Amino acid sequence: MSEQSRIDIQNVTKAYGATRAVNEVNLRIEGGSYCCMIGPSGCGKTTLLRMIAGHEEPSSGKILIGGDDVTTKGTGSRGTALMFQNYALFPHLSLTDNVAFGLKVKGVAKEVRREKAREMLDRVQLLHLADRVPSELSGGQQQRVALARALITNPKVLLLDEPLSALDEFLRLKMRVELKRLQNELGITFIHVTHTQPEAIALADQVVVMDHGIVEQAASPNEVYNRPHSPYVARFMGGQNVLSGKIESLSSGAAVVMTPNGFRHDLKVGLGFSIGDLVNFVVRRDHIHLTDVADLRRNCATGRVINVEYQGTFVKLAIDTGSREEFIAYINDQAYFATPKAVGDVVNVKWGPALNHLLLGTNNSTGNPSED
Amino acid sequence: MSQASRKRGFEFYVLAAFFSLFVLFLYGPMLVIFILSFQGPTGGLTFPMRGVSLHWFYDLMTSGRYGDLGGALSRSMILGGLSMLITVIVCFFAGLAFRRRFWGASIIFYLCIISLVVPGILVGLGISQTFQILGLRLYWWLSGLGAHLSWTLPFGLLIMFAVLNRFDSSWEEAARDAGASAWKTLMYVTVPILFPGLIAVALFGFTLSYDEMPRSILTVGGSNTLPIEISNMTTTVTTPALYAIGTVTSVISLLVIGAAFASISIIQKRRARAK
Structure with a gap:
């Protein structure tokens, strides 16, 4: 498992005109680990995440997942699943069909995919709401649906774009625990983008601190907190x-x-x-x-x-x-x-x-x- | 203090009176025509009513005095349907395209707006002149359709912009992320989510074409559409049949609008409580 879900980012640059959102980043994320990318807004962490997901293509460099070069491979076919910051649940579909969507596009028969979706909803404790539509749910519930929808296709890598930022303080702490528990259970790689330092410290096996498109430090939370690489990292981590x-x-x-x-x-x-x-x-x-x-x-x-x-x-x-x-x-x-x-x-x-x-x-x- | 417990001031009554006048002005004439169309067989164009009957509707359908009214109606319906279909398809994809800043986007947009601003009769004149220069004959389903599209397409595009304003493109990204191809993303996500908006575009496409007169006069060629036919009738027909045709066309318009709103609300309800 861990070999298959290792991510290697080699010399990756993403340029928008003259500005480089991500600038020659080299990074290895071990398979089965929980990685938090942290930095102020505009530091390139989301762009890097979207490149791993395949929603953006690097201007140069390579991205490997489990040793396979997926740099130009389409999203949805590289074993990743992205959970969007605003969840992006389909407003016209019931929770069951939202979660089953990934199976539907793969051509899985209706009854089979709905059964699988219900199992997944049960896993996130939302089975009793399976026939509702997203607009009837609270923020925390919507997030769990988004999680279920991302996991239905058994991804090797789950990418989370500021997953907790839309929740209130109480729910955020609760979901933080759930995310960590889920990652332990599934044993797949989680890459979690955040701008909150305690969140990164609490969750991650590996913290990647970014600034202006560059990885300042990538190390264990303990290392990053106690032995920061630069004044910027020290100040940002607090x-x-x-x-x-x-x-x-x-x-x-x-x-x-x-x-x-x-x-x-x-x-x-x-x-x-x-x-x-x-x-x-x-x-x-x-x-x-x-x-x-x-x-x-x-x-x-x-x-x-x-x-x-x-x-x-x-x-x-x-x-x-x-x-x-x-x-x-x-x-x-x-x-x-x-x-x-x-x-x-x-x-x-x-x-x-x-x-x-x-x-x-x-x-x-x-x-x-x-x-x- | 709640609003209800406050005493209503002088302004309230002035505004209420103004609003009542407006409503009366808007719906009064329509109501009069509606009532007078049920005039008895000996009745005239004005009140009083000489009995109540469906005589003039019957007269309208059977008598040869009113020219090719049935033909005009069916032409207008077909033309409205064609305009609707083309407007929905073109405006849908144009709206999606305009989400990206493609080269020349703003020029195309302004060209569209100009076609809304230019007086319809001039557009019609231009089209008929162009056809003559090219040596083509004018047909309602060709030059007439083109003239109507010059009106419904920009209008539909503007509505499409409003519809897309509330569309979150991360829905499409989520679909692609789940492995959906461009085609499946369109069919499973984009179109279903935008569907109520597309019905609104369709509705405008049909009704704007159905009652369009200025652009039609010079472009339909030998056979008239309904608005032209009715306009001609006002000068020749002096019986309540004139009102009967008004009632019939209004009812058709209302039916189309009603069907559109009903389907929108059915979709919304199904979404609010799926299954």
């Missing part, structure tokens, strides 16, 4: 403070970096760097502590509190440290309420030297940082 500075001293891959606002930080940089180089690095917001002035030498910052938000299990402090971006610290709520801070107070924060993670990529765009 949970990190992005810092930058010049290397001040260097000994066997361990550097001391001086930030423009006058703080020194320990940073492992490996080989290929020299003194004076400008580097970007990140530090996780939830590993930062408030501290007294006394031990402020490295891996610390000082600044004025500009915002305090209580988040239940932690308190989110925004601190102006004199750099362009505000520094965010998630402070354990017990520690915080022992010595609460007010907006305008000067505070000191510090963290362990091992938390500083070097960013190799240079994409410094802000994306649209989605906060958690």
Whole structure:
């Protein structure tokens, strides 16, 4: 199964006139995995999805599914099924006939295909509504019908274009669980396009972060979240403070970096760097502590509190440290309420030297940082 | 405060009076003709009614005094049917084509609109002149049909635009995604979803042709269509048979419109509760 449903995207470009919606993308999506493509609107994720589905043809490059070159193969004959963002259910057909549609065009006899469709509707718990038409359903129900319709032809790959974006918060979380369960059951490849970071982290085996038609990072959610490739990925995935500075001293891959606002930080940089180089690095917001002035030498910052938000299990402090971006610290709520801070107070924060993670990529765009 | 509990002002009565006048003006004459067509055998063109009878309808069908009325009616029906068929097919595909910005799309669109704007009598004159120059004879089913299409096609296209406005092309994509060929997508998805709209286009195609006079006068050749025949009758016939023909043609129009609306609402109901 997994070999058959592996997807290889080789040097794929999609150009619309002078603009490149997708720009020389190379990507392998393992068969049977749950892949989330994430990025701000216009980053090319939907275009890439539509090319895999066969609704768009690449300007150059190849797309392979299970080792077969399907670049120019028609949609509907390459083992993929696309679930549309607005579901695109046929308004003139009952749920049964909507779901049976894929079998109808393949010439399956009426009774056989209706029976199969009813089985599929039962699977998404909608059998009792089989004779209704889509306009009589709620958004969540429509989505389950769309899912059933996509799965009726036993696709190797299910493509989901922002499947949860039209649902309210409660349903979104519920459907998220159902999608993951379904993927586990079926064992086929899911490719899910989203612009919501928690959704990607929660669902994916592989997260593909895109920006301006380029894949910035494709890795496990843990990797993408903890070891982002570039300032853009760090900002877009959230949970990190992005810092930058010049290397001040260097000994066997361990550097001391001086930030423009006058703080020194320990940073492992490996080989290929020299003194004076400008580097970007990140530090996780939830590993930062408030501290007294006394031990402020490295891996610390000082600044004025500009915002305090209580988040239940932690308190989110925004601190102006004199750099362009505000520094965010998630402070354990017990520690915080022992010595609460007010907006305008000067505070000191510090963290362990091992938390500083070097960013190799240079994409410094802000994306649209989605906060958690 | 709800609307109902508010006291109706002076404006309400002014507007209500204006609306009543409008309705009276619109339907009054039609009603008068309808009533007078049931005039008794000795009755005249005006009130009072001298008894009530179907005499003038009978007269219309049997008497030779009214020229080729039956022929004119059947010609108009055939012409309306042909216009309807061609309008639906052409406008459907033209509407689909206009969804893409093909080369010359806006020029073709404006040419269509011009054909709506130019006075019909001029279009008719142009067509008859062209036929003469080409040495062709005028026939109602040829030059007449062409003249009618110059009116029904652009009209149908505009309606088709309105119909397609509410059509989501991701339905077609979903069909292709499920493996449907272009032909199956058209037959299983596009046409069925657009069907009520196509009935509306058909309706306009028929009625616009059925009562078209300016474009017909100079293009139908030797045999008249119904509107021309009736127009001629108004100068020669001085009996309530004139009203009877008005009633008959109105009833035919209403039947066609009624059938169209009935089929639209049946389709809508079937969709609202499939099976």
